[in-house]
Amino acid sequence: MPSTAQPQLHRRRKQSSARRDDDAPLIPILARKVREVEAKAQRGKLGPTNRVKFQVIAFLVREERARVKNDTTVPDAVRSESLKRLDGVATILAKTAARDTSLIQLLEVDQATSPVARRMRRDWLLESGAELAPDELIITDAAPALAPVVPPALAEKQVVPPAIEARQLANPFLAPDLDRPVRRESPRRRLDGWELMGPLYKAFETGAGGGAASMELPPVPEFDRLSPKGREIMAHQSRFLESVRDGHRTFLLADEPGLGKTAQSLLAASVAGAYPLLAVVPNVVKMNWAREVERWTPQRRATVIQGDGATIDAFADIFIVNYEILDRHLAWLSSIGLRGMVVDEAHFIKNLSSQRSQNVLTLAGRIREMTPGGNPLLMALTGTPLINDVEDFDAIWRFLGWTNGEKPGPELMEKLDATGMTPADKAFYPEAREAVISMGIVRRKKKDVAADLPDKLIADLPVELDDEFGRSIRDAERELGQRLADRYRRIVTARGDRGMGNSLGDDIDADIVRLVAQNELDESKAAGAGSENVFTMVRKIGQAKAHLAADYAVQLQRAVGKVVFFAKHIDVMDAAEAHFASAGLKTISIRGDQTTANRQDGIDAFNNDPSVGIAVCSLTAAGVGLNLQAASNVVLAELSWTAAEQTQAIDRVHRIGQGEPVTAWRIIAAHTIDTKIAELIDSKQGLSLRALDGEAVDPASSDSVQLSALMHLTRRALGGE
Template sequence: MTAIPSYLQPYFQDAEKSLNAKLAKEIEFSGATYQILVEDLYTHLEYWVFLQLEAQGNIKDAFCSCNSQDEGCLHQLVAYLSLFNTNEIPLHLRFERSLWNHLCFLYEDRLNDALMELKQLQPGHYIFQSSSEKIIFSIKALSDSSILFLDELVTPRPKETEETSLKFSNLSNEDLLLWREGRPNPQLRYDLSYWSDLAKWLMRKQDNQEAYQVSFQYSKKKLPNWIQIDFYDLEIGFYLSEANLPFIIPSLATVKSPLSVRNANNQGIDRIEYDKTTGIMRIFEGSLEKAPKIKKESDSFLNGIRLENWIFIPEKGFYTDEPHNLLQTPELEGEQLSVALTEHQRFLSTLLMNEVIHRSVQVPSYQLFFDKKWNLHIVAYLFEIGDLSLNYSRIIGDWAYLDGEGFYPLENKRFEEVETIIPIYQVSDFVTQNRGWLNNIEGFHTHIRSIEYQLSYQVSETNRLTFQCSLAKAKQRARLQDFGVWVYLEEYGFYSKSVGPFSHLLKPGFSLSPEQVPLFIRMNRDELSLIPHFFYEKCPLEKTKLHLQMTQKGTIKINPEYVLLPFLKDTNFRLFDDFIYIEKKGFYELSAPLRLPEKFRYPVELAGEELDLFLSYEMEEIRPYIHDIDPRLLKPQKKQLVTSFVEAEEKKGKGWYRFKLYYQTENGIIPITALRQALNKKKQQFAFFEAGLIALQDKQLDWIRRLDKDRFDKDEEVVFLTTLEFMRINAFEQIQFFETENLDLESSQKNFIALQELQTPDVPNITGLNSHLRPYQEIGVQWLWFLYHQQLAGLLCDDMGLGKTHQAMALIASVANLYRNYAEGIQRHFLIVCPTSVIYHWQDKLEQFLPGLRICTFFGVKRSLAAFHQSYDILLTSYGILRNEKELLSQVNFEIAIFDEIQVAKNQTSLVYAALKNVKAQMKLGLTGTPIENHLRELKSLFDIVLPTYMPNENDYRELFIKPIEREYNSHRKDILNRLIKPFTLRRKKEDVLKDLPEKSEEIAYCDLSPYQQQLYTEVLEQRKRHLMQDLKDDQTPIPYLHIFALLSSLKQICNHPAVHLKNPGDYQKYSSGKWELFIELLREARESQQKVVIFSQYLGMLDIIENYLNDQKIGYASIRGSTQNRKEQLQKFNHDPSCEVFVGSLQAAGLGIDLTAASVVIHYDRWWNAARENQATDRVHRIGQMKGVQVFKLVTKGTFEEKIDAMINRKGQLMEEIIGVDDQNTLKKFTRNELIELLTYEEKDDDHMTLSDVE
């Protein structure tokens, strides 16, 4: 910190007391200009202090609103000291070098001040998303005060101006002019944005020593690609692209970061100082950071990732050679200093102690005059004449140093020195070589005619440009000097003694039509610049505007307005293409932001196809110029579907409602009935409403198009919808209730909530069900009852073991009671279809829990429907029988059809799918724990069975959901699909609803290949892999899925046991297997602890080996495979016989619909491609009725593709959870080309493990 000015020193003690009492309340600043609100130590009144600092931190200017008569006051010193806050440099310099400033400057440059694109997730939580909907910025306020501040920050604010904002105080005239033209320089644009305010807020939190934590996320290249900063009341994160990292790296040194910023050999620069008296910048050697040394020759350095001048070493930080380059020349001046400022601007900015290095580029201006000996003096200045000539200011190569202001980069610099002197004998040559430049300097114009006459021009009332000759009117006392070829006349400039080589282009009397003028100017720009006042030196326009208005006849009038600078506002002007002519001032070529598209430079009226073309394409082009617009021409930023009236329409039957629906925009509401009328007009592309412009081709309106005309009552503004239609529309539109002064408001709101929350007016009567339902099951039955009452259908997707069967039986009981009470004599029939393996399990449950209903088990060779209608209530059959008896069963009308394990019909081309579609039932209910096993297409198949026509058609479903979700991971489309299916799916997890269920622990148990397995594995891989890899790497060759899966299946069998691959399970003892040894150990430990064990494998050969071993060891076991006939006996044996210690089953046959709760250990001998199937199988043990904790072991062979499969299954385990609601795993059925290449080129290994890449 610099010394306190002498006139403020008497206030020092009181100033320290004020700072300790935190009486410096608010600090606003822009560059080195500050406004600080200070509370008086004694009177407690508040005063604003204005401070302007020099680059070194000294006070340049100051005043206080207390109006003290003394030179300084206590408030000024408090304000001044508060800027340092125990630091050596003032706040604005610390801010300029800070991480907060660098991050926010980068994001403003990338995103601008785009408030409309800032998405609010919840109060105080905002994100930015890229075009692919990837989150690239997130900020979340965690306290009331930070939420309030953040909301104020992002709320659109009044435009800041020179009169109202501090941010204009340090601007040059040129920058001000650019701002007035709507083209602010990048620094001002940033200063005026909320990004700058956000950066200053974060800087203030750091300055106040609020605790924070910085963390990073990393890309596949192991580079940081996300920085997260968490304060106690704020969480903020930024995406970091590789290209932008070098810009951010130096500023990381200003915060406590887990990634350090260091020099490669731990030698660095301690500080940098500039001596303005000598023009020398001195580099003082020190250390960037006390950190472990990393030599440039070390592996970690050589293997680091280069980012321009930086090397990134993962988990360590950023290292640079840059300081060494500067330390080679510890004293920089002249050209060396200029090069250093240009090449190391960011780095120097962070360490230069007493000066500012500005980013904004400046163009030098020049003052010209002759001395008494007629030598021409050219003096450069930046902001005001003489500023580079005073004190220690100077030009240093491509930079200028302005005393008290700092360093500025220069462009378009014409001379190397601040002052250049052209001797009298060189003036003539200088004028000839620089006449174009001189012609822009008042009093030094060059004239291509002799002094006796000069060429001028005139623009007529018809806009013709004519050149003419006029006599020079030199003042009598004007000084005149002959320089040979040129004669200088004071205040008029230089006159040629002879006709120049270009004079024949510009003859007196030469005239051009208005259409010829622009091209002529462009082709003869240099010659025309020699005519005094032909070109106007500054842009005369402040802005260009367009006014858009609709007429009563439905046309659009567009009127342009050209706003001249205030001092030109009464001056006549004319347009010549991209040039504007200001009367008596000259021509000026308008910059792109001020050029209106040619079609709209003059008033125009649009109608018909021209109007449609304008609204479809041209309106976006002119949007930056629009000043005011008819609200009917404004496309709404958002259309929210709302309803103000909901009433049951009993005339049309159960499940019909009357709605008053509107699209609500920021400007009002649009009745849907009015939109339907507009859609009926075939040639109309747009509809005009006071609430905004609606494009009738918008796909958002497709749901209106699909409804028949008789669904709309335009007089009452009513739309008739079924519950199903409402649900579908609500999924896409998220309908909200819109309160109006409606007599039926309360009733409508109640009906709306009932539809949204799936409420029914009565409670289902489950009398006759001999089962006590748990609370979550009661909720499930209530949901099923709603679907039934609304004539809908659904999928009950609860976890295995949560009693889907009981909930389905409760629905059957409720419907049976409904017709028993209200419709005597009318018999309703129910259908239950299930896998063959559980048909008798269902029969037992129905007889046990619904004894009052008669069950016909339609199964076996002697099956018959002859007595079904009169003698039975429930028809129980299998999918195989339904498929074979499709025509017979389609003749029966069922009240409810229940399809257990409905996922067996996921393939829409299967006969089972066709048979289920053919079933006639008032309501169809699917039971499944895995509605999505492999692919989103399966979900549509299941819905097409239970709710035909609800899902979009094949093409729309693929474009809306499959491609965006499965290929692009589009979270927005996931949300829509979730809303679409949510009313018709119910899924609960065991851990959420069964708090008393014992815990389940899962672990991957790793093993190694035995030497023989390793040899066999390598041989098989070498034989088959090479041609597969060639096909995979050729995008034009179809992926050979069958061959790949055949190879993988062989490798899995080898991993299991060589005897499985060699088809010799009877002699399994002749071969060694690492996995088999692990299995034997796990089985031994389980038996010693007296726990029953369930073992699953997908290979029958492996089951043979396990059973052979159990027989050899005389261990009691039960077994179910696809061919097992006595399934019921096998289950009873395992669950009730103490001597039966082990259950052996294939995943396909024993993974569904059975109860194995006698076990407490599950071993998955091999991983199934579909993790959901594994979970289903595990849930045979971990379900209602389980009294012990369950251990699950999944065996994986290290160093083989099994390890990679396990990782890929876990990585892809989110799809079902995100779409259906909850689940822990997803499936792995079909790999992409890249995934298969990745799988077959698995490289992670150690010396003890072989991998697939070893055989390349």
């Protein structure tokens, strides 16, 4: 008897739910969609697709509320139930907006305005069985409005170096573009009605189809016609350049650090004749880029833009500028007829709300407009394009013109349309991933293209902080965990239940844990260094480890020779340098506040002067673009917050030309949160392995290391770990 009663009860409940949904079929769709948005927001990953989804939900809630209130055929009980369910959706929207205040303005929209939003609204209404007017079924894209290269806020900052004025006077008119195709309305395609950005990200997030994310490249040519005298390009570089020779012009060059991306991009410009060429690079590598131009394309002139550009060579072939000063040079750079643009360490532009990203994207758009045929050479260089989330691709794809953030561009749309499938088909995802890759993603790993490159090992060295400073750190960590646990308990008490989310065991609710951790993280970022939080705690751990890490580096240098010492904070670097000086060691320092010339002098001294034993480097200032391969040992005195930053630092040593096995020694404070951070950093490697290298690894959480660490402290204080 009991065995049959339960299924009958389940059927009665299902039938009751079905009747309820028949009265308001749109509401369960909105409830499902708002939960998807809420889950993303809790992880701090509300990208463009989910922001549009949030906007459409808000609009449809108002629209559905008005419909239910005005429908006289609906019984009062049904109306009351429907309004209650809509209130539940609206409450989740409000809570999500409270977590990310930039969403508040989206709650106030009167209609779903963008084509993507209107398509999303149409699809959800059709899914609910609604009948739509013909003008709601057909949605066309408005012609994109061209954004000014120089936004009004930056107009007063613009400079025109005197040498540029001379160049403009020497050639006041650019050659007319007789080849630019007439802009025609894009033909209607089968996938025009589908929201595609989410599925494209999902295709990479799941590693759909497996295999490395690298486009098909031509074979190695019989002769090397590109290398200057005395130099030779490697086979993987030669194959890339052949694709440029074949006419390909947009690339995400995502080779692992140390495989010569700078040389490949400079030679690509030579093959494509993409001059004048603009290289937007981190400040720390500006001088190195100029040297690489001389090394690989000696027939071309490069000029490095410093400050207001008073000393630049206006008639150079290659203009090199760092991100920080690009904003004041936008006006003249957009007017000199650039035919190519390289963005080095392109993950720097992943934050689309930053002025840095907007400067790069608008300038790239102008170069596309000005280049004959509309097909300039655009290259994004980064060995670590994905930092925390697969939507880190967004800004890079926009820079390359593959998407506009809301939908794929015409060329990519054509490739997706040619698959003959839609996102409703499971087989669409590997095909979609391949379509994006064929647009120009090139990804090679060291182990595949540089067989003679020695191994790389990361070794952890736990150290005990057994002094008063160490005890105070452990006390502060316990206090923070207790504060988080108290917040958790207050929320559970206020809700009047034991939690309704994903259970972590022992009635610990995963959603509340994440909410508590996210609130603490937001408050910590806002408070800065003036309060006790996870950032100040980790900084104190770094300070406590400084002497121990420096002492280990001294012993290591005496045993193996040159050592690169990385730290995150200036006071840790200062303490280490004082210890090295007391030990009689000669060091160089690479920091963010140095001039470019001083920094390059230090790098040269480390690589060429046998008396220089240790390079003391900032993780943020020296973690990209530098060549420090005179050493084969790296000491990481402080841990980074991202796996990518750690990888970049180690690969300053582990790169082409290195002849010895490389060992990175991570100094980890035992019995503190430092141990958990190291574990989290290692787990974050999975995103790139899955998305870019096609390896079958378990998907790690998309939460940041900071958020995951705070969740760990909360669970531990609650007795869950």
